[in-house]
Amino acid sequence: MSEQVLIRGGRLIDGTGAAPRADVDVLVEPDRIVVIGADAAATADADAHVIDAAGRTVLPGLIDAHVHCTFDDVASNDELFFHREPTVAALSAARNLEKILRAGVTSIMDPDTVFGMGPSLRDSIEAGLVEGPRLSTGVQALLTSVGGTAGRLIPDEGTVGYAQIVNTTDEMVTWTRRHIKQGADWIKVHATGSIPTRPGELAVWSEHELEVVCDTAHELGVPVTAHCRNAESTLRAARAGVDLILHASFMDGEGLAAVVEHGAAICPTFTFLANLADFGGKVGASPGMEEIFRGEIEATGKMMRAAYDAGVPILCGSESGFALTPYGHWHGREMEVLVDALGLSPLEAITCATRNNAIAMRAEGELGTVEAGCRADVIVVDGDPLADIRVLNDRTRLTAVISRGRAVDLDRPWPEWTPVRGWKVGAWAERSLTHAEAYGEPS
Numbered sequence: 001m002s003e004q005v006l007i008r009g010g011r012l013i014d015g016t017g018a019a020p021r022a023d024v025d026v027l028v029e030p031d032r033i034v035v036i037g038a039d040a041a042a043t044a045d046a047d048a049h050v051i052d053a054a055g056r057t058v059l060p061g062l063i064d065a066h067v068h069c070t071f072d073d074v075a076s077n078d079e080l081f082f083h084r085e086p087t088v089a090a091l092s093a094a095r096n097l098e099k100i101l102r103a104g105v106t107s108i109m110d111p112d113t114v115f116g117m118g119p120s121l122r123d124s125i126e127a128g129l130v131e132g133p134r135l136s137t138g139v140q141a142l143l144t145s146v147g148g149t150a151g152r153l154i155p156d157e158g159t160v161g162y163a164q165i166v167n168t169t170d171e172m173v174t175w176t177r178r179h180i181k182q183g184a185d186w187i188k189v190h191a192t193g194s195i196p197t198r199p200g201e202l203a204v205w206s207e208h209e210l211e212v213v214c215d216t217a218h219e220l221g222v223p224v225t226a227h228c229r230n231a232e233s234t235l236r237a238a239r240a241g242v243d244l245i246l247h248a249s250f251m252d253g254e255g256l257a258a259v260v261e262h263g264a265a266i267c268p269t270f271t272f273l274a275n276l277a278d279f280g281g282k283v284g285a286s287p288g289m290e291e292i293f294r295g296e297i298e299a300t301g302k303m304m305r306a307a308y309d310a311g312v313p314i315l316c317g318s319e320s321g322f323a324l325t326p327y328g329h330w331h332g333r334e335m336e337v338l339v340d341a342l343g344l345s346p347l348e349a350i351t352c353a354t355r356n357n358a359i360a361m362r363a364e365g366e367l368g369t370v371e372a373g374c375r376a377d378v379i380v381v382d383g384d385p386l387a388d389i390r391v392l393n394d395r396t397r398l399t400a401v402i403s404r405g406r407a408v409d410l411d412r413p414w415p416e417w418t419p420v421r422g423w424k425v426g427a428w429a430e431r432s433l434t435h436a437e438a439y440g441e442p443s
């Protein structure tokens, strides 16, 4: 029986940035795109599986350059660091990876994973044990004892959840090498951290410390990504040689010049902020944050546009894995934000989520474009994303997902389960039960 898939008569957006082409046939087999255009049908085996894409749009499988596939749509740092254990974390990650693939996302980059399970998940997907997208992964994030976005919840040393605390340059070298030995595709550094008594996030790595990690990783052929949520950290990361800057929040002109000079890519990851700003009220998110996040998108969006115009590769990431960005629901939203906040055309935004995102997969020229010889990840969408980019964030518009040359079954029930015992944090109450509250007395 033929293992080929022939996608017939669709309108092709090939991910290179080229204008769409009408009525194009695409022939794929595991795991290569074989022929595109007039010869595809003639070349195909007589019993090739045929997908009719007439009136539909054919695109490269989407790439999400910033996902946390082991967080299980977590609602709080408490849960993430203290209510997770390895067995359920691995089992839930396996089902969540399936959701991501079924949303048309055929590749993801995950910089840091709970219990450092990223390389094992990646290898299990490759082996066919777990159904999921291609995974380019870190092990854990390297944090100084200031503690990333979880502040004082992070211990002064050791390992917790997705965090590995490093306090000296010796430890930075040691853990970079250990993560590479464990199979890291990326080394991740939390270049900023939050302290409850101080506003915003602070740069908590010196430029020299970042350089030590970059030099150690680069010597072993592994790139470095850094979470940078203020201007200073972006400047330091770019100068130190960080390859992919996540967020780059509030980047200034000096930071942008350093990014251009040193050749870093940026994945701004606005989706989490945009969801909180636009829909946070619907899910009881902390009130008062909407305006702050909207302001951050506006301020950082202007600089991202300048970066885009200066030729910096802008990547598309959703930060899926949190309660505000559950798996399978928001992987395409970043493109919408790039259109709205940066003023990119839909075609330019798609190119960010396809060709540019291949950088996060370390697979430029292999992934992110539909060209003969590329890996066989292709999606078919009912609708025109150039007229409305939001169709790429609507799972119900997907009519086919081809991953590694094979059609993914989109008709099964969506994976769902009840909360695993001990896994979610329940609050005792939303506010204090005073005597006046209980008996309706004037307070």
Ligand SMILES: [Zn+2]
Residues within 6 Å of the ligand: 066, 068, 319
């Ligand atoms: Zn993240």
